[in-house]
Amino acid sequence: MSDTGLVAAFTGVRKPFALLEFPVPEAEPGAVVVRLTMANVCGSDLHIWRGTYDVSRGHSEPFCLSIGHEMTGVVHELGEGVASDSAGDQLSVGDRVVFQYFVGCGECRSCRRETTPRCPEGLKYRFPPDQYPHFTAAYGQYYYLRPGQAVFKVPDNVPDELAGPANCALAQVIDGLERGNAGPGDRLVIQGAGGLGLNAVAVARERGVSQVIVIDGVESRLELALAFGADQVIDLNEFPTTGDRVRRVLELTEGDGADLVMELVGKAEAVPEAIGMLAHGGTLLEIGNINQGQTVTLDPSQLVHGGKTILGMMWYRPQSLQAALQMLSESATRYPFDRVLSHSYPLTEVDQAFADQDTGAVQRAALLPWG
Numbered sequence: 001m002s003d004t005g006l007v008a009a010f011t012g013v014r015k016p017f018a019l020l021e022f023p024v025p026e027a028e029p030g031a032v033v034v035r036l037t038m039a040n041v042c043g044s045d046l047h048i049w050r051g052t053y054d055v056s057r058g059h060s061e062p063f064c065l066s067i068g069h070e071m072t073g074v075v076h077e078l079g080e081g082v083a084s085d086s087a088g089d090q091l092s093v094g095d096r097v098v099f100q101y102f103v104g105c106g107e108c109r110s111c112r113r114e115t116t117p118r119c120p121e122g123l124k125y126r127f128p129p130d131q132y133p134h135f136t137a138a139y140g141q142y143y144y145l146r147p148g149q150a151v152f153k154v155p156d157n158v159p160d161e162l163a164g165p166a167n168c169a170l171a172q173v174i175d176g177l178e179r180g181n182a183g184p185g186d187r188l189v190i191q192g193a194g195g196l197g198l199n200a201v202a203v204a205r206e207r208g209v210s211q212v213i214v215i216d217g218v219e220s221r222l223e224l225a226l227a228f229g230a231d232q233v234i235d236l237n238e239f240p241t242t243g244d245r246v247r248r249v250l251e252l253t254e255g256d257g258a259d260l261v262m263e264l265v266g267k268a269e270a271v272p273e274a275i276g277m278l279a280h281g282g283t284l285l286e287i288g289n290i291n292q293g294q295t296v297t298l299d300p301s302q303l304v305h306g307g308k309t310i311l312g313m314m315w316y317r318p319q320s321l322q323a324a325l326q327m328l329s330e331s332a333t334r335y336p337f338d339r340v341l342s343h344s345y346p347l348t349e350v351d352q353a354f355a356d357q358d359t360g361a362v363q364r365a366a367l368l369p370w371g
C-alpha cells in the first residue's frame, strides 16, 4: 500500500500543471479515502484552464490549485462509522464508487432547507493541494471524501469509462431534465453536444421526450448526437446566425418552438437565442454559463408575453447521481456512452490532454491516475 500519492495541480491559465506528491491522509470518522481510477476533462475544467472560469478565489498567479471533478475510484480506507453508501448498501474497502464532487456546508440557509445544490459553499472543502488533506479534486491519485458527501457503489456491469462521467455530466442532466419536468409530448433543444449534451440526449430519450434537437458546430459531435438518438441536428456552420438557428428550430417544431431548451455551451449569447427558440410556456434550463462576467442583451418582455421561465442550476441532488448509476446499469447498451470518452492519457500527460481537448479534436479526455 502506497503512503504517498500524486496531485496534478493547476498553476495558471494555459500553464503546465504541477505534479506534486503528498502523504495519503487517514480517513477521519465519517470520511472515506478513495483511490481514483479515472478522472475526466469536463468542459468546465477547460473553462478554468482557458481562464474563462475564474476559480482563483483571490489567489493571484502563480498559484497551485486543485481542479477536476468528474471521477471514479475504489474505496481505499473507510473512516470510523462508515458502513454503507448513501443508498444504504454495505460499503467495503475495494468497492468501486462514484460520489458528488461537492458537499453542502450544512450551515447556510440553502443547506438548512435541504436544497444543498444551491449552497454557495459547496466547494468549501476543495483546498489547494499543499493543504491537508491534499486530495480534494479529481486530478490526483486519491480523493478525500468528507463526512456527508454523497457516495454510491458502482454496479458491477458499469465500467469505469461509464461511471466516471456519472458524477458530473450524467447526474447534472438527469437533475436538469427532472427539474424541467421533461417527458412525453415535449420538444427539447440541446445547445452543445459535448459530454453533458450527449448524456442529455440519452436521458431525454429515457424520459420519453417526443423530439430532441441538438445544436453544435463540430461534425463528429453532431454524428454522435444522432447516434445517441437525437431526432435532428443543427450545424452551426450551416446555420451561422442566431436568427438562422431560431428559424430552423421553429421550422422543425411546426412553428411552435421548443418546450425546453438546455443551455450546455457556456456562452452568454446562447441565452437570448434559447429564449427565442422557446415555445410559449417553455423553460430554459440554464446550466452551461459558469463563466463569470459575460454579459448579454435580452428583451425580458419575451419572458412575460411568452410565459417563459429560466431555471438556473449548478450541482444536483444525491438521488440524481443514484439515478445515473441505475440508468447506466439498466440501459447503457442502448446508447454509445463508450464513445463520449474518446481518448485516455496517464495523469502525467495532463497538459497534453487539455491541449488536445482545447482544439476540439478530442471529445472528452480521460486521465488515468495510475496509468
Ligand SMILES: [Zn+2]
Binding pocket: 042, 043, 044, 045, 069, 070, 168, 169
Ligand atoms: Zn463537469
Ligand SMILES: [Zn+2]
Binding pocket: 104, 105, 106, 107, 108, 109, 110, 111, 112, 119, 120, 121, 122
Ligand atoms: Zn450550505
